[in-house]
Amino acid sequence: xxxxxxxxxxxxxxxxxxxxxxxxxxxxxxxxxxxxxxxxxxxxxxxxxxxxxxxxxxxxxxxxxxxxxxxxxxxxxxxxxxxxxxxxxxxxxxxxxxxxxxxxxxxxxxxxxxxxxxxxxxxxxxxxxxxxxxxxxxxxxxxxxxxxxxxxxxxxxxxxxxxxxxxxxxxxxxxxxxxxxxxxxxxxxxxxxxxxxxxxxxxxxxxxxxxxxxxxxxxxxxxxxxxxxxxxxxxxxxxxxxxxxxxxxxxxxxxxxxxxxxxxxxxxxxxxxxxxxxxxxxxxxxxxxxxxxxxxxxxxxxxxxxxxxxxxxxxxxxxxxxxxxxxxxxxxxxxxxxxxxxxxxxxxxxxxxxxxxxxxxxxxxxxxxx
Amino acid sequence: xxxxxxxxxxxxxxxxxxxxxxxxxxxxxxxxxxxxxxxxxxxxxxxxxxxxxxxxxxxxxxxxxxxxxxxxxxxxxxxxxxxxxxxxxxxxxxxxxxxxxxxxxxxxxxxxxxxxxxxxxxxxxxxxxxxxxxxxxxxxxxxxxxxxxxxxxxxxxxxxxxxxxxxxxxxxxxxxxxxxxxxxxxxxxxxxxxxxxxxxxxxxxxxxxxxxxxxxxxxxxxxxxxxxxxxxxxxxxxxxxxxxxxxxxxxxxxxxxxxxxxxxxxxxxxxxxxxxxxxxxxxxxxxxxxxxxxxxxxxxxxxxxxxxxxxxxxxxxxxxxxx
Numbered sequence: 001x002x003x004x005x006x007x008x009x010x011x012x013x014x015x016x017x018x019x020x021x022x023x024x025x026x027x028x029x030x031x032x033x034x035x036x037x038x039x040x041x042x043x044x045x046x047x048x049x050x051x052x053x054x055x056x057x058x059x060x061x062x063x064x065x066x067x068x069x070x071x072x073x074x075x076x077x078x079x080x081x082x083x084x085x086x087x088x089x090x091x092x093x094x095x096x097x098x099x100x101x102x103x104x105x106x107x108x109x110x111x112x113x114x115x116x117x118x119x120x121x122x123x124x125x126x127x128x129x130x131x132x133x134x135x136x137x138x139x140x141x142x143x144x145x146x147x148x149x150x151x152x153x154x155x156x157x158x159x160x161x162x163x164x165x166x167x168x169x170x171x172x173x174x175x176x177x178x179x180x181x182x183x184x185x186x187x188x189x190x191x192x193x194x195x196x197x198x199x200x201x202x203x204x205x206x207x208x209x210x211x212x213x214x215x216x217x218x219x220x221x222x223x224x225x226x227x228x229x230x231x232x233x234x235x236x237x238x239x240x241x242x243x244x245x246x247x248x249x250x251x252x253x254x255x256x257x258x259x260x261x262x263x264x265x266x267x268x269x270x271x272x273x274x275x276x277x278x279x280x281x282x283x284x285x286x287x288x289x290x291x292x293x294x295x296x297x298x299x300x301x302x303x304x305x306x307x308x309x310x311x312x313x314x315x316x317x318x319x320x321x322x323x324x325x326x327x328x329x330x331x332x333x334x335x336x337x338x339x340x341x342x343x344x345x346x347x348x349x350x351x352x353x354x355x356x357x358x359x360x361x362x363x364x365x366x367x368x369x370x
Numbered sequence: 371x372x373x374x375x376x377x378x379x380x381x382x383x384x385x386x387x388x389x390x391x392x393x394x395x396x397x398x399x400x401x402x403x404x405x406x407x408x409x410x411x412x413x414x415x416x417x418x419x420x421x422x423x424x425x426x427x428x429x430x431x432x433x434x435x436x437x438x439x440x441x442x443x444x445x446x447x448x449x450x451x452x453x454x455x456x457x458x459x460x461x462x463x464x465x466x467x468x469x470x471x472x473x474x475x476x477x478x479x480x481x482x483x484x485x486x487x488x489x490x491x492x493x494x495x496x497x498x499x500x501x502x503x504x505x506x507x508x509x510x511x512x513x514x515x516x517x518x519x520x521x522x523x524x525x526x527x528x529x530x531x532x533x534x535x536x537x538x539x540x541x542x543x544x545x546x547x548x549x550x551x552x553x554x555x556x557x558x559x560x561x562x563x564x565x566x567x568x569x570x571x572x573x574x575x576x577x578x579x580x581x582x583x584x585x586x587x588x589x590x591x592x593x594x595x596x597x598x599x600x601x602x603x604x605x606x607x608x609x610x611x612x613x614x615x616x617x618x619x620x621x622x623x624x625x626x627x628x629x630x631x632x633x634x635x636x637x638x639x640x641x642x643x644x645x646x647x648x649x650x651x652x653x654x655x656x657x658x659x660x661x662x663x664x665x666x667x668x669x670x671x672x673x674x675x676x677x678x679x680x681x682x683x684x685x686x687x688x689x690x691x692x693x
Binding site for chain 2: 006010017205207208210212213
């Protein structure tokens with residue numbers, strides 16, 4: 001026990017003496033949270049729309065006005081012909097093109113039906129479907145007005161009215177959704193990177209050789225490496241939660257104690273992954289690349305940016321082995337929904353099993369002989 | 371239990387016998403034979419040197435002795451302890467100073483020493499007597515980070531840390547490589563002092579002149595032991611008469627001397643070339659060499675007989691080993 005304290009003392013001296021380490025630990029996470037929370041949003045505003053109006057009547061203009069009046073659209077003018085419209089989309093100056101055929105107004109009145117065409121730049125599939133949805137709702141609205149105009153006497157047949165309530169995030173604010181996930185992200189980056197760097201640093205500099213001939217026990221050395229970063233990552237989480245509260249006005253609805261319990265269990269697992277990486281590598285550069293590889297996969301699959309439900313089946317199965325997705329899920333539940341222990345029990349147990357398994361594996365992998 | 375009590379007291383431990391037995395040790399990395407069936411014994415209290423170029427296998431052997439590396443085959447023991455089975459005992463009783471400076475560069479002199487003392491369950495105060503001679507030289511810099519010390523100072527700090535738990539045996543891997551000449555001499559004086567205190571010392575060096583300072587030396591090359599003896603005996607066993615030759619065009623001279631008759635070895639040695647005669651009459655040999663060189667157009671030729679030093683013996687043994 002005393003030996004462990006000496007090792008911890010040494011580790012903390014080294015961490016706080018390292019001038020590049022302090023900004024990495026305390027400033028970068030804050031920047032990450034502040035920048036990513038504002039930028040990582042799925043909402044699409046200011047869709048650049050151009051219109052190719054071959055009708056040029058009051059009805060066609062009315063339809064275009066509907067678009068330009070919408071907060072989601074920015075009307076970028078009329079195209080002269082289809083070619084030039086195509087060119088505008090190609091060069092990225094327009095996201096969506098509205099094509100109105102000749103005799104649009106006349107067809108509407110005479111035939112009671114007319115067609116228009118919406119062409120959307122679909123390089124980003126999810127953004128494109130959002131834009132199409134916006135367009136559809138505007139056209140739907142326009143449609144309804146026409147029906148009422150043409151049949152003023154007739155009551156509109158709408159027996160079911162839909163009223164929506166958005167729970168936990170009533171304003172559908174993406175920042176509220178993103179912040180808990182980004183908190184997980186920064187805790188993960190700190191845990192995994194620093195965990196994987198630390199042991200391999202001793203290898204690279206050669207200090208491990210002197211340590212290995214001492215009677216230090218494996219678990220003491222490993223614990224001495226884990227505890228400081230476990231502690232620092234929790235401090236980072238606390239800073240992040242304070243920022244979430246004061247900057248983004250997102251309080252923790254559930255129990256803060258429960259949140260830190262989950263984080264603590266999670267960090268044992270993440271730090272152990274880092275340690276396993278550093279036992280497998282010989283230089284900090286190798287450790288960095290391998291941690292980066294795992295981090296990218298873990299994070300992109302975690303449901304932070306894209307919902308897990310929309311991933312293919314095999315990816316969802318793999319995700320059962322992704323600790324990041326468990327923590328993001330639980331963190332969102334605790335922070336936004338105020339879920340209690342019983343609600344997250346199962347996920348927490350799985351995370352605990354991960355942590356124990358990974359920690360044992362990292363101790364097994366670390367050998368004092370070469 | 372008896373040995374456990376001895377560890378606590380720095381004054382009794384050095385009477386403990388640490389005869390070292392190395393028995394047919396081999397170490398193979400992939401397809402390189404780092405150590406080839408090495409057997410030798412080192413007596414308790416001896417200052418034993420391993421001499422050999424880089425890649426001779428010195429570091430591998432030291433790592434096996436300090437339980438950092440497992441041998442491919444063979445056995446080794448320190449005192450009654452086997453280096454594989456009783457590695458815990460070995461680590462408690464052995465001080466190791468790796469070839470590369472392996473202390474924490476970002477910790478100060480004092481912090482490094484305190485740290486190593488505490489993980490061996492002791493304190494600097496308890497064993498101060500043991501490291502005093504060395505430590506007084508670095509004490510003025512005790513608040514300085516290890517990374518900011520000079521090469522010689524670093525070696526002294528590393529030695530202090532290797533000694534802090536009062537081991538019976540210390541193993542030093544090339545402690546004087548990259549250290550200036552004055553610090554090297556100081557360092558060897560310290561080793562002699564520690565030997566007088568009863569410690570067994572194993573040291574490796576690429577410098578031949580340091581070999582003479584050891585009680586016994588082992589000459590190593592390519593994982594093989596070429597010779598194990600006292601420095602004196604190694605020099606005495608040199609076969610043939612040795613001559614130093616000097617002339618105007620040294621580069622060409624080396625080739626031409628190689629094609630001389632009655633000559634067994636030709637080595638560049640500092641500013642001269644050492645050649646060994648295979649005939650008994652030195653005078654006849656010298657005249658014949660002189661004549662042949664004049665015929666080849668050399669000027670300012672100087673030939674004189676010299677006494678062999680360890681380096682000559684080593685070079686000649688190396689040559690035979692390659693054959």
